[in-house]
Amino acid sequence: MLVLTRKKKQSLMLGDDIEIQVLEVNGEQVRLGIQAPAALRILRRELYADVQEKNLEAAIKSSPQALTAHLRKHPEEPKA
Amino acid sequence: MIRIESRHFGTLEVEEGKILRFPRGLVGFADATSFCLLSHLEAAPYQWLQGVTRPDLAFIVVPMAFIDPAYQLDLGETERQILRLNPGEQPLVLGIVTIPEDPLDAMVNKLAPLVLNENTRLGHQVINESSGYRTRHVIREELGPRAREGENHVGAYPQEKAVIDAR
Numbered sequence: 001m002l003v004l005t006r007k008k009k010q011s012l013m014l015g016d017d018i019e020i021q022v023l024e025v026n027g028e029q030v031r032l033g034i035q036a037p038a039a040l041r042i043l044r045r046e047l048y049a050d051v052q053e054k055n056l057e058a059a060i061k062s063s064p065q066a067l068t069a070h071l072r073k074h075p076e077e078p079k080a
Numbered sequence: 081m082i083r084i085e086s087r088h089f090g091t092l093e094v095e096e097g098k099i100l101r102f103p104r105g106l107v108g109f110a111d112a113t114s115f116c117l118l119s120h121l122e123a124a125p126y127q128w129l130q131g132v133t134r135p136d137l138a139f140i141v142v143p144m145a146f147i148d149p150a151y152q153l154d155l156g157e158t159e160r161q162i163l164r165l166n167p168g169e170q171p172l173v174l175g176i177v178t179i180p181e182d183p184l185d186a187m188v189n190k191l192a193p194l195v196l197n198e199n200t201r202l203g204h205q206v207i208n209e210s211s212g213y214r215t216r217h218v219i220r221e222e223l224g225p226r227a228r229e230g231e232n233h234v235g236a237y238p239q240e241k242a243v244i245d246a247r
Contacts (some may be wrong), residue, residue, distance in 0.1 A: 005137040024195070028229075030231070033143075037158070038157060039157050039158045041156065041207070043207060043209065047207065047209065048107065048207070049187070049194040050106050050191070050215050051094060051108070051191065051205075051207055051215060053106035053108075053194075053215075054173075054176070054178065054189055054192070054215040054216070055106055055107055055108045055109060055139075055176065055189075055205075056108055057178055058139055058140070058189070059109075059137050059138070059139060059175045060175065060179055061179055061180065062088075062128075062138055062139055062140045062177075062179065063088060063239075064088050064089075066140075066179040066183060067123060067126060067140055067179065069179070069183040070126075070179050070186045071122075071123060071126070072181040072183075077126045
């Protein structure tokens, strides 16, 4: 991994059209400004990891038995 | 015909024309680039998204429009290109379902739906970030009173009868 030190207001170029600027440093929090082509999807890593984890869980837990149980049990349990 | 050894449904033969291509795979499953939809009347509106390149993978999916008729999808230019979706064309949006031990708590992923262009048969998992949706929404709560109006079909799911979706 490439490691660089940047100060507030300084930025990085990724290729020709992506710029990441350090806007603010506040204790443990860093505010970044990103300029990139609209077509580029920028995601917080934990969001991506969340989706990845849920995909895996869905794949593991999906079975015809589980679906049958869901269909049987799901809608009509009358509320007490 | 493509023959796959599926995890839950034994050997399946899928017509080439019924295959759905996911050029980017699914999040965390980059190699899951082709699928087919399996449906059974009694399980409607739930269907199976059965992996073809990854026959060990099968997801339970449900139309997002069923779960949440007001579902908002924010589709970017990149996603439209991946799907080859023309302006004005509406994709089919499916949610991945997870059924935990208590099936009453079945959940649907509203953050990362599967978006399908039914004309090109291209699909893509979109992270629909700006929406405030989460990866886990309890289906029972999403349906609310609709669940008791008989909109959600009930019935057994005879796995030997899984059929290749005609869509």
